[in-house]
Amino acid sequence: MAVPKKVTNAKSGAEQGLLRAIPKVDEFLGWVAGESAAPAMLVKDAVRETLDEARIAIQAGRITQKTDLDRSALVPRCVARLAAKMTPNLRRVINASGVVVHTNLGRSLLPQEAMASLLTVGSRYSNLEFDLNTGRRGSRYSLVEDLLCRLTGAEAGLVVNNNAAAVMLVLDTLAHGREVVVSRGQLVEIGGSFRIPEVMEKSGARLVEVGATNRTHLRDYENAITDETALLLKVHSSNFKIIGFFAEVELKDLVALAASRALLVVEDLGSGSLVDFSRWGLTKEPTVQETVAAGVDVVTFSGDKLLGGPQAGIILGKKAIIDRIKQNPLNRALRIDKFTLAALETVLRLYFDEEQARATIPTLAMLTMDYATIRRRAARLLRQLRPGVESAWQVAGMDTESRVGGGALPEQGLASRAVTVQPRDRSVNRLEQQLRQARLPVIGRIEDDRLLLDLRTVADDEVALLAAALLAVFKENPA
């Protein structure tokens, strides 16, 4: 790129000399060609950016010597740029945050069984919308509907892109232009400053909020019902908990009220679990089966929260109502792809045996993992780490609490074990940043001026990788 004459004329002779010493693009391309296997398109971009950077550095007075423009000075900069360009934007990280269903880190990990189905369905033709019995067009939803009904007792169901889409589709079908009565205490904000009421209003339904933030009574719902009311909505409060003077109307009471007024009841369960986690010592949460059995007309929940499957929004309920939802044209716009279906079907099949589900579905395995296992993992990490960092970093084991995440069981702390790192050669914030930007990024959390690495969410086969990442950062420049 030519440097504008006007600007250069005003500059000092020394600066002009440096600008003239910048290698020509074609010459520089030749130097880089042997150093990288990157596609020519990326090489060109990196070369141009490297030369632009040099020009700006000269004009800013940061480059004052011709040797800084030598092949040996510029080529490594260009190669580093290329390496960054060749690194995929979406990549693996080690989750040492202890948050199991971490929305920012991809929520649920799929079981090996589901990965095998993905591979097959992704690389081979399938009967996605083809009925092998009749030889005619089939429905993609039929592949999982029976499984969902068998597991939950629901009469019918369908699956869409995510739970927010599920809620919107349900309200658009059942309450467009009409009123939906919902407790004020249940109108929550979920990740990314996304507010559930805003999603709901996009459906064209009008929300009628009842009760106070901390207490809502059955009479509040009763008083809000008008000719315009289409349904009563219950939203799982998911990511927060009101402690103290608190009252919510039970689902069975809402169902009874709705029946007496010929209205529908819809529950957005949020996480939605098919197993009762209290059998493994966690807090009791209503399962999908219990919600269905309580008589709701429709229940929705996420596929990738407590269920431990792929991103999806699962809609279950009474057949006549689900049929109406299926026929909504919006359904087509929110439909799931074959990968989701393949993974979801495989995960659902694992639920036919709860112990098998617990052992094979990573989200369930991590949530129910015993403390002793995590402690052994932490000890293993310490053994691999200590000899390498002894002098400058203080590392230790510490009891901590992991979190469920995904807006589920907000109060539930899971007894866990962490390795803490207290660096003496750099700030803990710098350490956190270096680990986050490592080739295999590591995400921990800072507490009391120490970096905490919770081993619950670090797989057994990741302990050595975590140790290697830490040791590599240890050798990096602290500054």
Ligand SMILES: *Cc1c(COP(=O)(O)O)cnc(C)c1O
């Ligand atoms: C998480 C959540 C949602 C959104 O689900 P997505 O699958 O992320 O779209 C909606 N409602 C509740 C109560 C939730 O907890």
